[in-house]
Amino acid sequence: MVDRYLTKKLEAGGSREAMRRPLEDFAEYCDDHGIDSVDELTSDDVRDYGLAVLREKYIDGEIGGSTANTYFRYVRAFLSFCVRDGRLDTNPADTEAAEEFLPEDTPTRDTQFWEPEQRQRLLEYADERVTMAREDRIDVPVARAYRDRTIVVLLAELGLRGAELFRDPNDDRRDGLRWGDVDLENGRLEVFGKSREYETVGLTDAAHNALSRLEHVHDPPTEDWPLFPTGHAASKYQAVEDAIGERPDSGTDIDTLLREQAIAPPSITKEAGRQVLKQLTEEAGIDVEGGYLKPHGARRALGAELYEQGHSELAQAALRHQSIETTHEAYSDIKAEDVAESIDEVRE
Incomplete structure (x- = not known):
């Protein structure tokens, strides 16, 4: 149905390619949530899509408020087409309730990226925090300090998305990075990418070092063990109950039981990952617009650094x-500056 709509839009002079990815994302969301045809959609479904997909991407810094609203308008236009085509009686996106969780319609240029000085300070502080934890100078478990440093390094070095590192409660296929996804011997890891397929990412020296140290400290008992296990006790108890069919007693050493039974706890969620960065940004004394260094800001910074250097x-x-067109579009501001500089050089 989406392909049919896009073909019609192209014939009518619309921009098919601009609409394709957002509408495919909407179709994938519906499929993942058991919505097999458009006539099953309700206003609540569209509202939940705005919350679980568009607002989450906005919070992660992947898209600006203006872009989130534009994507929602694409969905609404598609569903209007379905009404005209006789597939729907009314448009479930054309209600106030459906738009309830959309972010404010602000320009995409507000999207954050880590400045080089901010990035360096955060990396340095993450290292300092590990040392302080090992020397008992702060009330942070050593394993958690290593976990948090690895999060910072993987974001800064590899430009990974938060949804590729952490568990997304709204997406059953995104359960967080696991040790089975990491291949230290060959210097690479596999992530469940935006394409909704597994993609290979090479490890820089710093990323390889951080992962090696984390593996030594955490000593994961199974390949299914998450790189960033949750500290939420109730979630750990639930993992055991799901695996063996009964809930352990409240006084149980749940961490020991998980290891003995080789039951992997859940990964921390995207929201928990954001909270880690909020805490580290504040503790490191980094002043940043938006309150803290967001996961997607590291990705944008890595791309900008490479793009600026040609x-x-x-x-x-x-x-x-x-x-490559996607990359050019993402850094069109840098490209424009390069063009202006080239014009000046020619005129000289």
């Missing part, structure tokens, strides 16, 4: 963009 194809590969 390595657009390397930026495309590092960010795993499907086409």
Whole structure:
């Protein structure tokens, strides 16, 4: 149905490619939530899509408020087409309730990226925090300090998305990065990418070092063990109950039981990952617009660094963009500056 609509839009002079990815994301969301045809959609379903997908991407810094609202308008236009086509009686996106959780319609240029000084300070503080934890100078478990440092390093070095690192409660296929996804011997890892397929990411020296140290400290008993296990006790108890069919007594050493039974706890969620960065940003004394250094800001910063140095194809590969046009569009402001500088040089 989406393909049919896009073909009609193209014939009518609309921009098919601009609408394709957002509408495919909407179709995937419906499929993942058991909505097999458009006539099953309700206003609540569309509202939940706005909350679970568009608002989450906005919070993660992947898209601006303006873009989130534009994507929602694409969905609403598609569903209007379905009404005209006789597939729906009314448009479930054309209600106030459906738009309830959309972010404020602010320009995409507000999207954050980590400044080099901010990035360096956060990395340095994450290292300092590990040392302080090992020396009992702060009330933070050593394993958690290593966990948090690895989160910072993987974001800063590899430009991974938060949804590729952490569990997404709204997406059953995104259960967080696992040790079975990591191949230290060959220096790479596999992530469940935006394409909804597994993608290979090469490890820089710093990322390899951080993962090696984390593996040594955590000593994961199974390949299914998450890199960033939750500290939420109730979730750990639930994991045991799901695995063996009964809930352990409240006085049980749940961490020991999980290891003895080789039952993997859940990964921390995307929201928990954001809270880690909020805490580290504040403790490191980093002043940043938006309150804290967001996960997607690291990704944008890595791409900008490579793009500014003239390595657009390397930026495309590092960010795993499907086409170089996507990379050019993401950093159109940098490209415009380069063009202006080239004009000045020619005129000289």
